[in-house]
Amino acid sequence: MASLPPAAGKRRPGTPTPPEQLLFGGRLRGSWGWTTHELARLNASFLSILRQIPRLFRHTVTLAWSADPVALVVVAVAQLGQAAATAFGLLATNRVLVSLFAAGPTADRVRDALPSLLWVAAASAFAATLRAVSFAAAGRLGPKVERVAGLSMMKEVIRVEMEHIERSDFHAVLDSGQHGQTAARRLIEHTLGIVEALMALLAVSGVLAVLHPVLLPLLLAVVVPKAWGTVRAARRTYESVQIWLEHVRQQGALRRLLISQKAAPELRVHGAGPFLLDQFDRMAAQAADEQTRLAHLEARTELTTSALSGLTAGGTYAVLALLLTNGQLPLASGATAALALTSGTAGLRRMVSHIHHLYEQSLFMNDLIRAREEAKKRAIPAAGVPVPEPPAVIEFDRVSFRYPERATPALDNVSLTIRKGQVIALVGANGSGKTTLSKLLAGLYLPTSGAITWDGTDLCALRRDDVFGHVALVLQDFQRWPFTARANVAISRPEDIHDTTRLDAAAAYAGVDGVLGELPHGWDTLCEKGYEGGVDLSGGQWQRVALARAYFRDADILICDEPTSSMDPAAEIDAFRKIRALASADQTIVLVTHRLHSVKEADVIYVLDEGRLVEQGDFATLMAAGAPDGPDTEAPGTPPDAAPGSTPAGPAADGPHLFRRLFELQSLQYRTDTLDAVPTQRRRTRDATPDQSPAGGATG
Numbered sequence: 001m002a003s004l005p006p007a008a009g010k011r012r013p014g015t016p017t018p019p020e021q022l023l024f025g026g027r028l029r030g031s032w033g034w035t036t037h038e039l040a041r042l043n044a045s046f047l048s049i050l051r052q053i054p055r056l057f058r059h060t061v062t063l064a065w066s067a068d069p070v071a072l073v074v075v076a077v078a079q080l081g082q083a084a085a086t087a088f089g090l091l092a093t094n095r096v097l098v099s100l101f102a103a104g105p106t107a108d109r110v111r112d113a114l115p116s117l118l119w120v121a122a123a124s125a126f127a128a129t130l131r132a133v134s135f136a137a138a139g140r141l142g143p144k145v146e147r148v149a150g151l152s153m154m155k156e157v158i159r160v161e162m163e164h165i166e167r168s169d170f171h172a173v174l175d176s177g178q179h180g181q182t183a184a185r186r187l188i189e190h191t192l193g194i195v196e197a198l199m200a201l202l203a204v205s206g207v208l209a210v211l212h213p214v215l216l217p218l219l220l221a222v223v224v225p226k227a228w229g230t231v232r233a234a235r236r237t238y239e240s241v242q243i244w245l246e247h248v249r250q251q252g253a254l255r256r257l258l259i260s261q262k263a264a265p266e267l268r269v270h271g272a273g274p275f276l277l278d279q280f281d282r283m284a285a286q287a288a289d290e291q292t293r294l295a296h297l298e299a300r301t302e303l304t305t306s307a308l309s310g311l312t313a314g315g316t317y318a319v320l321a322l323l324l325t326n327g328q329l330p331l332a333s334g335a336t337a338a339l340a341l342t343s344g345t346a347g348l349r350r351m352v353s354h355i356h357h358l359y360e361q362s363l364f365m366n367d368l369i370r371a372r373e374e375a376k377k378r379a380i381p382a383a384g385v386p387v388p389e390p391p392a393v394i395e396f397d398r399v400s401f402r403y404p405e406r407a408t409p410a411l412d413n414v415s416l417t418i419r420k421g422q423v424i425a426l427v428g429a430n431g432s433g434k435t436t437l438s439k440l441l442a443g444l445y446l447p448t449s450g451a452i453t454w455d456g457t458d459l460c461a462l463r464r465d466d467v468f469g470h471v472a473l474v475l476q477d478f479q480r481w482p483f484t485a486r487a488n489v490a491i492s493r494p495e496d497i498h499d500t501t502r503l504d505a506a507a508a509y510a511g512v513d514g515v516l517g518e519l520p521h522g523w524d525t526l527c528e529k530g531y532e533g534g535v536d537l538s539g540g541q542w543q544r545v546a547l548a549r550a551y552f553r554d555a556d557i558l559i560c561d562e563p564t565s566s567m568d569p570a571a572e573i574d575a576f577r578k579i580r581a582l583a584s585a586d587q588t589i590v591l592v593t594h595r596l597h598s599v600k601e602a603d604v605i606y607v608l609d610e611g612r613l614v615e616q617g618d619f620a621t622l623m624a625a626g627a628p629d630g631p632d633t634e635a636p637g638t639p640p641d642a643a644p645g646s647t648p649a650g651p652a653a654d655g656p657h658l659f660r661r662l663f664e665l666q667s668l669q670y671r672t673d674t675l676d677a678v679p680t681q682r683r684r685t686r687d688a689t690p691d692q693s694p695a696g697g698a699t700g
């Protein structure tokens with residue numbers, strides 16, 4: 001293992017360490033919106049934080065009220081009661097001391113002090129009971145606030161238009177918002193902490209004011225150095241956390257990779273394991289150095305603040321002594337004041353710390369609110385024209401679509417028609433726009449220009465939930481839900497999740513019944529390796545599960561995007577046969593595929609090229625187009641200079657009559673592969689029997 005780098009020392013923001021630069025190209029900032037808090041937190045002074053307290057306080061109370069008003073009232077009453085009990089307890093303590101310090105025999109003095117002592121005990125028991133009540137109510141409030149805050153955001157997020165979900169700027173806002181969920185709970189904790197400390201402080205201040213007015217500023221004098229120390233240490237820690245944030249993130253990424261199942265083969269065979277471990281070790285050493293640096297600084301600050309605190313406390317007690325010797329304060333009151341000062345300074349210290357944390361958490365909470373509001377603005381409209389029946393005709397009229405942050409359109413002026421019960425095939429080279437077209441058809445995206453109509457009504461005007469209700473999807477990058485087999489299939493129609501008869505039918509349809517039947521817990525087996533009882537499926541088996549899921553949805557329009565790319569040839573033929581069979585049951589099938597042999601039976605094949613629709617027709621028409629003796633069907637998008645009906649010397653994947661060319665290319669490839677396989681086979685046979693080969697005979 002390579003030697004470790006020298007101690008990291010204090011690191012300037014924005015300077016990546018060598019492993020960060022080597023593996024991640026610098027800092028791993030991504031587009032996480034919450035990184036914007038770095039500056040906010042580093043630049044905010046304690047005074048500016050203090051100024052925001054009323055607003056934060058209002059916000060927290062509103063949130064808590066919406067989560068559990070009863071618990072909030074209980075906490076408030078209990079805290080007021082605690083403050084009153086503390087003040088009463090201190091005054092009763094004062095009376096105890098007055099009795100004890102009075103003249104006369106000790107037995108009499110103790111007897112005199114006894115009733116006040118009982119009041120002290122009662123006040124302390126009352127305060128303890130209220131503390132427990134407040135603690136229990138706050139414990140009830142915290143999770144509820146977290147739930148309300150989280151739900152309020154997620155409820156909006158799951159309805160955001162796809163187009164916005166894919167925008168990096170909006171994603172950053174969502175990412176920030178996620179941190180606000182736990183922040184909501186902490187916000188409550190710190191607000192309650194501040195209230196509790198404030199109440200205690202008010203009680204103590206009241207008592208001190210009653211004893212002697214000069215004692216109040218003394219209370220502040222003791223706590224100021226500690227408050228300064230707390231804020232300084234907290235700010236230093238934040239600064240360090242923020243500056244080293246990416247470092248920690250990268251370390252986390254490396255740690256996950258080192259134990260990842262997916263990375264395991266390359267970690268071993270390519271020797272990536274030791275290399276990454278070395279980088280990880282360097283990063284860990286740098287992080288440890290930073291911790292050491294912080295600990296040293298903290299010790300220094302602690303020493304300084306303790307010294308200052310000691311000095312101010314000394315001064316305070318000197319003033320107290322002066323008051324006592326001058327006779328301005330009775331001895332008993334002096335003792336009570338000492339007790340009150342101790343408890344007051346502890347309360348003040350707690351308050352300073354809570355205020356700082358409250359501010360920090362409020363930044364995250366603000367993000368949650370922003371994410372919620374932004375999501376609401378970008379939501380799929382809930383209203384629209386109802387779509388009770390599946391459409392007889394879906395039309396694309398000069399539809400173009402451009403992804404956000406992309407310069408060129410993914411679909412360019414596409415016009416086509418899909419009729420109920422048809423099998424439609426979308427074909428074309430990689431990136432030609434097939435998946436995009438099928439997502440527009442499903443209502444996931446709306447056209448940038450042009451219109452998609454369902455029986456004459458513009459898709460944009462339809463109630464989108466109804467549109468989705470008529471569609472089932474098997475996407476190329478379908479979700480492998482880390483749930484049970486049951487949930488994986490039934491998630492397309494969750495209301496029927498317990499309908500095992502329908503589940504079995506879906507599994508049989510997709511040809512995955514055998515595999516699922518052998519799972520250790522049947523339908524309730526977890527399809528996620530790495531957890532107890534969890535299993536993993538092969539790529540082809542997962543694809544069948546996705547197909548079963550689409551079947552289980554029982555929708556009128558089935559869109560299958562490369563549904564068989566991981567299946568073996570027999571499974572693929574079987575899957576296509578079954579998918580096509582659905583069309584005869586009045587379902588409309590849209591098949592996106594590169595396997596051109598499997599679209600022979602499609603009613604219409606639409607051929608896309610760089611976002612444009614360049615050909616359309618059934619298989620026979622498309623194959624005949626441009627053939628030497630075939631019809632001279634000029635395809636949409638055929639370049640004007642291309643000679644109609646001309647046949648190039650060999651198959652090529654572009655130019656006019658694209659479908660025929662692609663098909664011939666695939667057939668030729670298949671024939672070449674088959675022919676290549678023969679000599680290979682012969683070679684293998686020959687190698688296996690050297691004695692029959694000439695070489696084998698010569699050496700034998």
Ligand SMILES: Nc1ncnc2c1ncn2[C@@H]1O[C@H](COP(=O)(O)OP(=O)(O)OP(=O)(O)O)[C@@H](O)[C@H]1O
Pocket residue numbers: 166403404406410428429430431432433434435436437476
């Ligand atoms: N989510 C996205 N954001 C930005 N651009 C995208 C997105 N999805 C696709 N594209 C771009 O849009 C174009 C069309 O992509 P699309 O996935 O529709 O093609 P495709 O024909 O389905 O390709 P393939 O055969 O490889 O699946 C491509 O240039 C692609 O890079």
